[in-house]
Each structure stands twice: as C-alpha cells, then as structure tokens.
Amino acid sequence: MDYKQIVAEDLSAQLSEHLTTEEIYNLLEKPKNEEHGDLAFPTFQLAKVFRKNPAEIASDISGDFSSEIVSSVNVVGPYLNFYLDKGEVSAEVLGEIISKKQHYGNSDVGAGKNIPLDMSSPNIAKPMSMGHLRSTVIGNALANIVEKLGYEPIKINYLGDWGTQFGRLITAYKLWGEEEKVRANPIAELNELYVRFHEELEEEPELESVGREWFRKLEAGDEEATELWRWFREESLNEFHTIYERLGITFDSMDGESFFNDKMDEVVDILIEKELLVEDQGAQVVRLDQYDLQPALIKKQDGATLYITRDIAAALYRKRTYDFEQALYVVGQDQIYHFNQLKAVLRTMGYDWEEDIHHVIFGLISIDGAKMSTRRGKVVLLEDVLNEAVERALTQINEKNPNLANKEEVAEKVGVGAVVFHDLQHDRRNDFNFNLDDIVQFEGETGPYVQYTRARALSILKKANVDADYFKDNNKFSLTDDYSWSIVKLIQSFNGVLARAHREFEPSIVAKHALSVAQAFNKFYANVRVLDDNPEKDSRLALVYAVALMLEEDLRILGVQAPDEM
RNA sequence: GUACCUGUAGCUCAGCAGGAUAGAGCAUUCGCCUUCUAAGCGAACGGUCGGGGGUUCGAAUCCCUCCAGGUACGCCA
Numbered sequence: 001m002d003y004k005q006i007v008a009e010d011l012s013a014q015l016s017e018h019l020t021t022e023e024i025y026n027l028l029e030k031p032k033n034e035e036h037g038d039l040a041f042p043t044f045q046l047a048k049v050f051r052k053n054p055a056e057i058a059s060d061i062s063g064d065f066s067s068e069i070v071s072s073v074n075v076v077g078p079y080l081n082f083y084l085d086k087g088e089v090s091a092e093v094l095g096e097i098i099s100k101k102q103h104y105g106n107s108d109v110g111a112g113k114n115i116p117l118d119m120s121s122p123n124i125a126k127p128m129s130m131g132h133l134r135s136t137v138i139g140n141a142l143a144n145i146v147e148k149l150g151y152e153p154i155k156i157n158y159l160g161d162w163g164t165q166f167g168r169l170i171t172a173y174k175l176w177g178e179e180e181k182v183r184a185n186p187i188a189e190l191n192e193l194y195v196r197f198h199e200e201l202e203e204e205p206e207l208e209s210v211g212r213e214w215f216r217k218l219e220a221g222d223e224e225a226t227e228l229w230r231w232f233r234e235e236s237l238n239e240f241h242t243i244y245e246r247l248g249i250t251f252d253s254m255d256g257e258s259f260f261n262d263k264m265d266e267v268v269d270i271l272i273e274k275e276l277l278v279e280d281q282g283a284q285v286v287r288l289d290q291y292d293l294q295p296a297l298i299k300k301q302d303g304a305t306l307y308i309t310r311d312i313a314a315a316l317y318r319k320r321t322y323d324f325e326q327a328l329y330v331v332g333q334d335q336i337y338h339f340n341q342l343k344a345v346l347r348t349m350g351y352d353w354e355e356d357i358h359h360v361i362f363g364l365i366s367i368d369g370a371k372m373s374t375r376r377g378k379v380v381l382l383e384d385v386l387n388e389a390v391e392r393a394l395t396q397i398n399e400k401n402p403n404l405a406n407k408e409e410v411a412e413k414v415g416v417g418a419v420v421f422h423d424l425q426h427d428r429r430n431d432f433n434f435n436l437d438d439i440v441q442f443e444g445e446t447g448p449y450v451q452y453t454r455a456r457a458l459s460i461l462k463k464a465n466v467d468a469d470y471f472k473d474n475n476k477f478s479l480t481d482d483y484s485w486s487i488v489k490l491i492q493s494f495n496g497v498l499a500r501a502h503r504e505f506e507p508s509i510v511a512k513h514a515l516s517v518a519q520a521f522n523k524f525y526a527n528v529r530v531l532d533d534n535p536e537k538d539s540r541l542a543l544v545y546a547v548a549l550m551l552e553e554d555l556r557i558l559g560v561q562a563p564d565e566m
Numbered sequence: 567g568u569a570c571c572u573g574u575a576g577c578u579c580a581g582c583a584g585g586a587u588a589g590a591g592c593a594u595u596c597g598c599c600u601u602c603u604a605a606g607c608g609a610a611c612g613g614u615c616g617g618g619g620g621u622u623c624g625a626a627u628c629c630c631u632c633c634a635g636g637u638a639c640g641c642c643a
Contacts, residue, residue, distance in 0.1 A: 026583080029585075030582095031586080032581090032585095032586080032587095032588090032589085033586080033587085036586075040585090040586085042585055042586080044585075044623060044624075045623095047623075048623095054623085076586075077586070078585090078586080078623095079585090079586065121643095123643080160643065162643095163642070163643060164641095164642060164643085165642070165643075168642095257643085280640080281640080281641085282641085283640065283641055285640070285641095292568090292569080293569095293639085294639060294640065295640065296640085297640045297641055299641085300640090300641040301641060302641085304641085306640090306641070306642085306643085307642075307643050308643095310643095332637090333570085333571065333636090333637065333638090334636095334637055334638065335637095335638080335643085336569090336570055336571080336637080336638065337569080337570080337637090337638045337639055338638085338643085340569090340570090361570095361571080363571085363572085363636090364636080364637075366636085371636090371637085396605070397605095399605095400603085400604085400605065401603070401605090414605090425579090426578085426579060426580090427579085427580090429571065429572080430572080430578095430579080431571085431572075431635095431636065431637090432578085435578090438577095438578070438592090441591095441592080442605050443591085443592080443605055443606090444590090444591040444592060444605095445578090445579085445580095445590070445591045445592085446591085446605085448605055449591095449605065449606090451605085452603080452605045452606080453605095453606085455603070455605095456602080456603055456606080457602095459602065459603060460602050460603095462602095463602060464602085496582090500582060503582095504582080506582095508580095509582080512580075515590090515591090519590085522606060522607065523607070523608095525602075525606075525607080526598090526606070526607040526608080527607085529601070529602070530602060531601090531602050532601085532602090544602090565603080566603085566605075
C-alpha cells in the first residue's frame with residue numbers, strides 16, 4: 001500500500017484547482033527529522049496562487065483532512081506534517097511481509113522483458129583481481145534486483161578469451177613455457193609468462209610482431225594456435241569456477257569474446273553495405289565526427305579485428321537473441337569512451353535500440369594511489385583477499401563465540417560476505433584505494449553487522465520456539481512504539497528501494513536499506529524486550545520475524561550469504 | 567588540449583528528481599553485559615558541504631567559472 005498516494009489524494013480534494021494529484025505526490029517528502037512526522041507537505045509553491053504566506057496556507061488546509069490512515073496533522077510554519085496511524089500501518093506491513101516472505105517486494109512491471117547483463121568478464125590466463133569482483137557482484141546484484149521487478153535477467157560472463165593478448169601468450173609459452181608447470185598451476189604460470197613477455201618486449205621490440213602473427217593465425221583457425229588457446233581457456237575456467245562458487249554466483253551464458261569470432265564478418269559486411277567503413281592509414285574505421293568522437297577502429301592494418309568489432313557483433317547478437325528491454329554492461333569507468341563509441345556506431349548503423357544499452361560504470365581500485373595493472377604485476381588477487389577475510393572471521397569467531405558449531409562454514413560466509421558487502425555498499429562510481437583493513441572490517445556499517453543482526457533476530461525466534469507457521473493464522477500484529485515504527489517504515493519502503501535501485505542501476509541502495517533496517521532493529525533490541533510476557537509479545541515476535549525476512553532478502557539480493565548463528 | 571567522473575567531519579562515505587537545525591560508520595574519550603548473541607546500544611568530540619559568481623521564497627543539491635584529484639581519447643581489452 002502506498003500511503004503517500006493516499007495522502008496525496010486526500011490533499012488533492014482541496015488543491016485540485018491548483019495542483020494535480022501527481023504534483024502533490026511529488027511534493028510530499030519524508031521529513032529528515034522523525035519528530036516532524038512521517039510525511040510532510042511544504043506549501044511554498046502555493047503561496048503565489050493563494051496570495052497568502054505559506055504558513056497561513058498550511059493551517060488553512062490542515063482542518064479539512066480526512067484520511068483514515070493519518071492519525072494527526074500538525075502545522076509547523078509552512079509545513080503540513082502528517083503522522084500515520086502506527087497501529088494500522090504496522091499491522092498491514094507486517095501482515096504483508098510475513099505472508100509473502102521472500103516474495104515481498106516482487107512486482108510484475110518487467111514481466112516478459114529480458115535484461116541481459118554483461119558482467120564479470122575475467123581474462124583468460126589472468127588471475128581475477130578485485131576489479132573483477134566489482135563487475136561480478138554489481139552485475140549479480142542488479143540481476144537479482146531486476147528479477148524482483150519481474151524482468152528476466154540473463155547473466156552473461158563476457159570472458160576475455162580473445163584478442164591480441166593471446167598471440168602474445170602463445171608466443172611467450174612457446175619461448176619459455178613448460179607444460180607441467182602450467183598444468184600444476186595454470187593461471188599463475190600463464191600470468192607469469194604474460195608478464196615476462198612484456199618485460200622482454202622492452203629489450204626485443206620485434207616480439208610484438210611475433211605476437212600479432214600468432215593472434216592472426218588463431219583468428220584464421222590455425223591448429224596449433226587453437227589447441228593452445230583452448231587449453232589455456234579450459235584451465236583458466238576451472239580456476240574461475242572455484243571463485244564463483246565461493247561467491248555463490250552462476251551465469252546464464254559464458255559466451256566470451258571468442259564466441260563472436262565468426263560473427264564479425266557480418267558486422268564488417270553491414271558496415272560496408274551502409275557505406276560506413278572507410279580506410280584510414282591502412283586501417284578500417286567508422287567515422288564518428290557527428291558525435292564528437294574519434295573514429296572507431298574496426299580492423300587493424302593487418303586485418304585483425306578489435307575489441308569494438310566484437311562488441312558490435314555481441315550487441316547485434318544479444319538484440320536478436322534476447323530482444324532486450326535493456327542491456328546492461330557492468331564495466332569499469334575507464335571504458336566510457338569505448339561504450340560511447342560503441343553506441344555511436346550502432347546509432348550510425350541505424351539501430352535506435354542502442355538507447356537501451358546502459359554502461360553501468362564503476363569506480364576503479366587503486367593500490368597506494370596507482371591504478372592496478374596485470375601487466376606490471378601490480379594487482380590485488382581476489383582469492384587472497386577472500387582467504388584473508390575468512391581467516392580473520394575465524395579469529396573473530398574463536399574470540400567471540402568459541403562454542404559455535406561449524407565455525408569454518410560460518411567464517412566463510414562472514415569473511416566473503418564482508419568483502420562482497422563492502423564492494424556494494426557505496427555508490428558504484430566511487431573510486432577507492434585498496435585497503436585490506438577497511439574491507440575486512442566487522443563492526444559498524446558492514447556486511448557482518450547485517451548478518452549479525454539477522455542472527456540475533458533468529459536467536460530470539462528460536463528461544464521463543466516459533467517458526468513461520470506460528471504467524472500463519474494471525475494477521476493482526478500491531479505496534480505503536482517508536483522503535484518498532486522506525487523498522488516498520490523501513491520495511492514498507494522496500495518497494496521504493498527496489499525501484500530506485502533499478503532506475504539508477506545502483507545496488508548500494510539495497511545495501512543501505514539493509515544497514516538501516518539493521519540499525520533500527522539493534523536500537524529496538526536494546527530498548528524493547530521481546531520475550532518477556534506482555535500483551536505485545538506476539539506482535540513483537542512478528543516484527544522480529546519480519547526483520548529476519550527483510551535482512552535475508554536484502555542480503556540475498558546483494559549476493560551475501562547469511563549464517564543463522566555467528 | 568578535449569571529454570567524462572569525483573571533491574561533504576581526522577579517515578571511509580550518506581544526503582534519492584532544491585525545502586525545516588548538514589547525517590552515519592571508523593578513529594579518539596566516556597558510559598552500558600544478574601535481561602532475547604557487547605560483531606551490539608548510548609553519549610561526547612568533530613563540518614566556511616573545494617573557491618567564487620548566478621537562478622530561486624529557499625542551494626550540499628540546478629547553471630556558469632576557476633582550482634584540485636582520477637580516467638579516457640586509432641591499430642590493447
């Protein structure tokens with residue numbers, strides 16, 4: 001139920017001559033200070049039409065207010081402050097979440113519409129870094145968000161399994177590689193070869209053309225090149241898989257860049273047919289002057305294709321295959337220019353659906369102020385961070401809850417959860433400097449704090465010996481104290497949270513919701529006794545249950561697992 | 567040089583289509599475990615919202631400009 005709408009309609013009865021219900025709805029705001037009520041209506045804008053000062057208008061309107069859901073209306077200067085009926089609203093909100101459980105907040109606005117998400121995209125033969133974590137968890141959370149809104153998310157792991165780099169890697173392997181070493185430790189060994197290639201390149205610039213030649217062969221289907229490439233890819237995927245498993249993330253498609261190798265001729269053909277492809281300095285380009293962009297390089301001098309060529313092919317393929325409503329590309333902000341070019345090329349090709357392509361940018365992670373770079377060996381490996389986080393979580397458990405059963409399992413959830421939550425709680429555009437102590441933090445606004453709050457809630461339910469069935473036959477849980485009321489309002493706001501998170505492609509809005517619910521519950525917990533015998537015990541238990549459901553759903557959307565005890 | 571992103575408390579950040587005294591967390595100091603998990607709760611301390619103009623009844627929020635940091639700008643992805 002949308003209480004704002006009800007209040008807006010009621011106000012509209014008096015103001016319809018001057019403002020539409022929708023305008024009133026948009027003017028209604030949530031007061032920053034809870035003492036100012038649950039909804040506020042500022043009257044400044046009416047001052048001109050009424051030819052009165054705002055404060056006077058406010059007191060004039062307040063008299064004729066009739067909505068049942070509103071318990072009182074206070075006039076404070078130019079503001080009309082509405083106080084909702086806590087008993088009524090809490091009964092309704094708690095009843096709804098308890099009956100819907102994990103379906104609370106679901107809607108069907110996106111029914112029948114597809115949203116492919118280009119995400120994660122690790123590079124074959126390179127270790128997954130913290131940067132890949134961002135793309136992976138942001139993409140995963142967005143997929144969960146749009147799914148709640150009824151859309152069909154298609155999580156595509158656009159693997160970096162093609163490109164000139166493989167020519168280099170093959171060159172390096174043939175020069176210095178050993179099969180046994182690669183088999184024993186594939187990614188580490190291959191990455192070392194790749195780094196060595198770039199080191200030796202300083203001394204021997206001609207290596208570059210050897211690398212290019214190998215990639216050309218690979219594109220042409222040369223047997224030896226293909227065999228090596230396939231092997232590198234397979235070994236790498238095995239290693240990636242263990243990390244995805246730890247993160248609890250699956251994909252609907254593993255169509256990486258190589259998948260489009262045989263689909264690029266078509267792109268070139270279409271560009272030629274539309275007379276968009278021109279030669280420039282020996283390369284084939286599409287001019288984008290009308291968009292104030294540099295030309296997009298479609299084919300290099302040696303005829304090999306480039307990143308954008310594959311992305312054009314991928315976009316065409318995805319449009320045909322999924323007929324998407326939106327296509328999200330969860331890729332770092334350093335590729336803004338590339339996506340501007342991509343969209344511009346699609347536009348010049350006459351595809352107006354390029355408007356549905358959204359580059360969901362995220363900020364870059366630096367180390368001591370410098371950008372991460374695999375080539376220079378300057379990376380923070382995701383696996384190391386996860387392991388360290390889990391280890392610290394285990395230490396914490398031994399200290400705080402030494403009798404806990406299955407400590408390792410809980411430590412895994414808490415440690416990994418801390419890392420994932422940390423990545424999702426801030427505006428995705430923020431750059432940040434890598435700091436392990438910040439990431440593996442368990443107190444305050446953190447993932448473990450939310451997990452812990454949920455565990456406390458579950459603990460109460462366990463002590464009270466109640467489960468979901470307990471609440472089945474009783475739909476009237478009514479609470480009027482301020483601690484409960486804060487929680488009820490937050491639960492009620494969940495629909496808006498989801499809508500906004502989708503509109504802005506911003507998982508942090510969900511993370512902040514989780515934190516707010518946890519904070520409100522911990523205040524409640526410190527001030528309100530649930531298990532004592534009193535008339536409100538059942539309603540309080542219902543609230544505790546609702547909080548557990550809400551936190552679990554927030555965390556699930558974010559891709560954070562929640563242990564029942566910790 | 568051009569474009570985009572960012573600039574709010576010592577640190578990390580909120581502040582959602584402008585609205586009532588600018589909010590959290592961390593750190594520091596001090597309280598609260600004979601009560602449902604103290605990974606918690608409370609209090610104190612801490613800010614010329616990068617600077618300057620402008621629009622507005624009202625600007626951290628919108629516009630202009632300057633400053634600082636980051637990123638990207640044809641044969642990497």
